[in-house]
Amino acid sequence: MSKKPYMRVEGLVKKFGPFTALNGVDLAVHPGEVHALLGDNGAGKSTLIKILAGVHEPTSGRIFVEDQPVQFRSPRDATAAGIGTVYQDLALNQLMSVTRNFFMGRELKGAFGRLMMDEMDRIAHDEMLKIGIDISDPGQAVGTMSGGQRQTLAIARAIHFGAKVLILDEPTSALGQKQQMEVLKTMMRVRARGDIAIIFITHNEIHSKLVGDRFTFLALGQVIGAGTKAELEGEDIRRLMAGGAEIADLEKELEEI
Ligand SMILES: Nc1ncnc2c1ncn2[C@@H]1O[C@H](COP(=O)(O)OP(=O)(O)O)[C@@H](O)[C@H]1O
Numbered sequence: 001m002s003k004k005p006y007m008r009v010e011g012l013v014k015k016f017g018p019f020t021a022l023n024g025v026d027l028a029v030h031p032g033e034v035h036a037l038l039g040d041n042g043a044g045k046s047t048l049i050k051i052l053a054g055v056h057e058p059t060s061g062r063i064f065v066e067d068q069p070v071q072f073r074s075p076r077d078a079t080a081a082g083i084g085t086v087y088q089d090l091a092l093n094q095l096m097s098v099t100r101n102f103f104m105g106r107e108l109k110g111a112f113g114r115l116m117m118d119e120m121d122r123i124a125h126d127e128m129l130k131i132g133i134d135i136s137d138p139g140q141a142v143g144t145m146s147g148g149q150r151q152t153l154a155i156a157r158a159i160h161f162g163a164k165v166l167i168l169d170e171p172t173s174a175l176g177q178k179q180q181m182e183v184l185k186t187m188m189r190v191r192a193r194g195d196i197a198i199i200f201i202t203h204n205e206i207h208s209k210l211v212g213d214r215f216t217f218l219a220l221g222q223v224i225g226a227g228t229k230a231e232l233e234g235e236d237i238r239r240l241m242a243g244g245a246e247i248a249d250l251e252k253e254l255e256e257i
Pocket residue numbers: 016019021039040041042043044045046047048
């Protein structure tokens with residue numbers, strides 16, 4: 001855990017017209033760690049990860065990858081710098097096979113441009129097995145997989161194509177209890193590799209505590225709390241989850257009624 005951050009951002013500001021969505025955000029992500037990014041709806045979580053993923057350019061602030069300042073002008077730039085993002089919709093085609101989804105535009109081709117299907121099937125199968133699912137038939141349509149298995153496919157794909165920072169946007173939110181645990185286990189297997197930094201966006205306090213090594217709490221575009229698991233007592237996490245000071249105010253108001 002003493003490793004240097006793979007990526008860090010300093011003083012990120014993002015304005016949409018007159019509206020300030022991020023107002024001076026710092027964040028650092030370390031290999032072999034899960035960094036839980038928490039905050040209410042509208043806190044700025046998606047805006048932050050879209051900047052990290054090259055979808056938005058920040059209004060001001062700096063991004064460093066391995067201590068070098070970088071500017072992402074497109075998602076392609078971010079991917080090339082090792083930032084892999086798994087969005088909530090997963091960007092999977094339900095009708096296509098596991099293998100075709102795994103490679104999607106990056107197929108292996110042999111002589112005369114022929115697809116190397118056996119090799120691609122083997123890679124898709126093995127990469128998913130490494131993080132916990134044994135797909136017996138990589139030719140099966142993604143639509144036949146469970147929600148947890150689809151998350152694993154999207155994660156395995158990002159890793160295979162070079163992600164050193166894996167950004168997971170609410171990966172457990174649309175799933176049932178059992179599937180949620182599968183995804184958390186997958187995250188822990190990725191964490192155990194030791195070379196990948198995971199950013200885990202969630203609304204779920206329990207999930208964040210189960211897998212989080214570091215925590216950053218956003219509220220209205222600002223960091224209202226941050227630290228390692230050891231630094232943040234359980235109570236702190238609960239209070240920050242609830243939006244920090246706001247909840248104390250609310251409690252007081254309610255008491256006065
Ligand atoms: N493209 C945009 N244009 C204008 N406002 C935006 C845009 N994207 C996000 N916002 C605003 O920025 C704030 C933060 O949004 P978002 O980053 O999606 O929060 P979160 O993901 O934490 O729910 C919200 O008030 C949202 O309405």
